[in-house]
Amino acid sequence: MNIYKAPVVSNQKIGKLTYLLKAYSPEIANNISPAQFCNIKVSESDFPLLRRPFSICDVDDKHIYFMFDIHGEGTRMLAAKNEGEKIDVLSPLGKGYALDDDYDTAVLIAGGIGAAPFPFVTNYLKGKKEILSFIGGRSEENIITYGFENYVIATDDGSSGFHGNVIELFKSRLNSFQKERIKVFGCGPNPMLRALKKLCIGENINAEISVECAMACGFGICQGCPVENTEEHEKYSLVCQDGPVFNVKDVII
Amino acid sequence: MSVDLSIEIGKLSLKNPVMLASGTVGYGNEISEFMDLSKIGAIVTKSVSLKPRKGNPPQRIVETPSGMLNAIGLANVGVEEFVKSKIPFLEKVNSTLICNIAASTIEEYVECTRILHSEECIKGFEINVSCPNVKEGGLVFGNDSSAVGRITEKVRAVTDKTVIIKLSPNTASITEFAKVAKQEGADAVSAINTMVGTSFDIYSRKPKIKNITGGLSGPAIKPVALAKVLEISRNVDIPIIGIGGIMNWKDAVEFTICGATGIQLGTVNFINPFAALEVIEGMERYLKEMKLGSIEELVGTYQL
Numbered sequence: 001m002n003i004y005k006a007p008v009v010s011n012q013k014i015g016k017l018t019y020l021l022k023a024y025s026p027e028i029a030n031n032i033s034p035a036q037f038c039n040i041k042v043s044e045s046d047f048p049l050l051r052r053p054f055s056i057c058d059v060d061d062k063h064i065y066f067m068f069d070i071h072g073e074g075t076r077m078l079a080a081k082n083e084g085e086k087i088d089v090l091s092p093l094g095k096g097y098a099l100d101d102d103y104d105t106a107v108l109i110a111g112g113i114g115a116a117p118f119p120f121v122t123n124y125l126k127g128k129k130e131i132l133s134f135i136g137g138r139s140e141e142n143i144i145t146y147g148f149e150n151y152v153i154a155t156d157d158g159s160s161g162f163h164g165n166v167i168e169l170f171k172s173r174l175n176s177f178q179k180e181r182i183k184v185f186g187c188g189p190n191p192m193l194r195a196l197k198k199l200c201i202g203e204n205i206n207a208e209i210s211v212e213c214a215m216a217c218g219f220g221i222c223q224g225c226p227v228e229n230t231e232e233h234e235k236y237s238l239v240c241q242d243g244p245v246f247n248v249k250d251v252i253i
Numbered sequence: 254m255s256v257d258l259s260i261e262i263g264k265l266s267l268k269n270p271v272m273l274a275s276g277t278v279g280y281g282n283e284i285s286e287f288m289d290l291s292k293i294g295a296i297v298t299k300s301v302s303l304k305p306r307k308g309n310p311p312q313r314i315v316e317t318p319s320g321m322l323n324a325i326g327l328a329n330v331g332v333e334e335f336v337k338s339k340i341p342f343l344e345k346v347n348s349t350l351i352c353n354i355a356a357s358t359i360e361e362y363v364e365c366t367r368i369l370h371s372e373e374c375i376k377g378f379e380i381n382v383s384c385p386n387v388k389e390g391g392l393v394f395g396n397d398s399s400a401v402g403r404i405t406e407k408v409r410a411v412t413d414k415t416v417i418i419k420l421s422p423n424t425a426s427i428t429e430f431a432k433v434a435k436q437e438g439a440d441a442v443s444a445i446n447t448m449v450g451t452s453f454d455i456y457s458r459k460p461k462i463k464n465i466t467g468g469l470s471g472p473a474i475k476p477v478a479l480a481k482v483l484e485i486s487r488n489v490d491i492p493i494i495g496i497g498g499i500m501n502w503k504d505a506v507e508f509t510i511c512g513a514t515g516i517q518l519g520t521v522n523f524i525n526p527f528a529a530l531e532v533i534e535g536m537e538r539y540l541k542e543m544k545l546g547s548i549e550e551l552v553g554t555y556q557l
Contacts (some may be wrong), residue, residue: 001286001287002287003525003526003527041524046319046471046472046500047318047319048316049316049319049320049321049471049472049520049524050316050321050523050524051523051524090526213311213312214311214312214314214315215314216314216321216323216520216523217522217523217524217526219283219286219526220279220283221277221278221279221283221284221522221523222276222277222314222323222325222523223276223279223299223308223313223325223328224313224314224323224325225311225313225314226308226309226310226311226313226328227311228310234305234307235305235307236307236308236311236328241283
């Protein structure tokens with residue numbers, strides 16, 4: 001865990017609201033795992049004051065990639081970063097997906113900007129496991145396919161792919177899997193994760209989800225990002241330190 | 254020319270005036286990955302209470318202009334577990350350790366202090382009579398100077414280690430509280446705890462933090478904190494530890510000039526975990542530049 005000043009190499013708009021920022025940082029690239037995250041200070045001033053957490057989207061030998069939607073002033077400022085400008089990155093943070101377990105098929109389920117960690121996941125798993133991806137969004141313009149392989153799409157309004165939410169789509173395909181030989185990796189808004197958790201627990205499918213939460217520090221000192229856990233009711237888990245990835249059996253969202 | 258950054262608070266000698274504020278560095282484990290904790294003046298632990306506290310449900314924090322609101326709710330492992338699982342790490346940290354204590358009753362403050370008094374690595378206590386985020390205790394005490402007096406007196410009776418009373422800014426006269434603390438034997442006061450604030454989402458019309466209100470911290474409260482430190486400094490002869498929105502060495506120097514013997518860094522630790530070291534270096538450079546031999550020569554040197 002350290003702070004790095006990473007120069008921006010490119011910052012591309014890849015969707016209606018979605019950006020892909022590439023920055024140079026071999027130190028981060030070689031010390032981070034899929035679904036871990038970085039906490040980025042997007043300005044040098046007190047506005048915004050706090051860092052903003054971003055899932056690591058992908059890496060190559062020398063570069064790190066972040067995928068984000070413009071949601072507020074912080075992401076607007078990040079989207080405006082030009083080549084050569086430096087971003088202030090605290091990394092690596094949190095625990096990523098356990099991708100090396102004993103299973104045959106990785107089922108990646110993304111909702112909206114929850115697609116962010118999956119290019120790295122996909123690259124990591126390539127050649128090791130079979131991959132099938134389910135990508136969901138409100139409408140066609142919210143569907144992010146960057147970095148995915150072997151995917152199907154679901155939109156709430158039916159403008160692209162399956163008409164309905166991504167969990168319903170996954171459920172409709174369940175019969176085509178050998179349930180005990182798959183592992184599900186989910187990332188997206190809480191209602192989606194809740195539905196996924198319910199489905200996977202009901203069907204006895206091994207699943208991990210990456211949970212989103214507002215946070216200040218990103219490494220456990222502010223205690224600002226609690227999540228209810230199923231084991232110890234006397235205590236919350238922290239999304240930043242104990243997560244952001246949890247087994248669906250371990251958290252209540 | 255070397256400068257002397259050391260300060261004294263009660264029986265405690267600190268190598269420099271820079272401390273890490275309670276609730277912003279946990280028990281020191283995480284921040285020790287960033288810096289050698291032996292270089293800082295003191296660590297003030299996350300509030301410890303007699304019984305474990307789960308803390309408030311999410312959402313606990315939200316950013317506001319130049320600041321943040323938090324309502325953590327004194328989440329902590331409780332004194333028994335603290336002694337068992339946190340002290341062993343803290344014993345190895347070559348830094349001065351001040352234990353922050355929170356409670357809902359006067360008896361709990363006393364009992365907690367009594368238990369921790371026997372821990373050799375704890376060199377002092379900061380008594381939190383001003384947490385804005387818990388229903389019982391907290392601000393109720395922080396708003397009642399006679400209660401603060403009783404807490405100070407009773408805590409003083411069970412420890413001869415340094416006792417610091419952490420004061421609330423959410424009162425009409427902070428001077429009154431500092432006077433009572435001094436009268437009842439406190440070695441110092443720290444000022445200020447967070448200010449009560451809130452923030453709403455205009456579309457859902459709901460508060461952005463579950464607790465409805467939270468404690469405001471960060472640069473937004475610095476002018477208020479400075480005014481409170483100055484007020485105490487002008488009215489009560491007691492060492493003051495300045496807290497509130499200190500982001501860099503210039504802020505730390507400003508607090509020192511306004512009367513703070515020591516300072517604590519809080520919110521900045523979340524953003525820049527190296528801040529404490531940078532502040533120490535900056536203060537040292539400033540003293541050299543101003544041709545001052547020690548930090549003590551700067552404390553309370555305001556020119557009004």
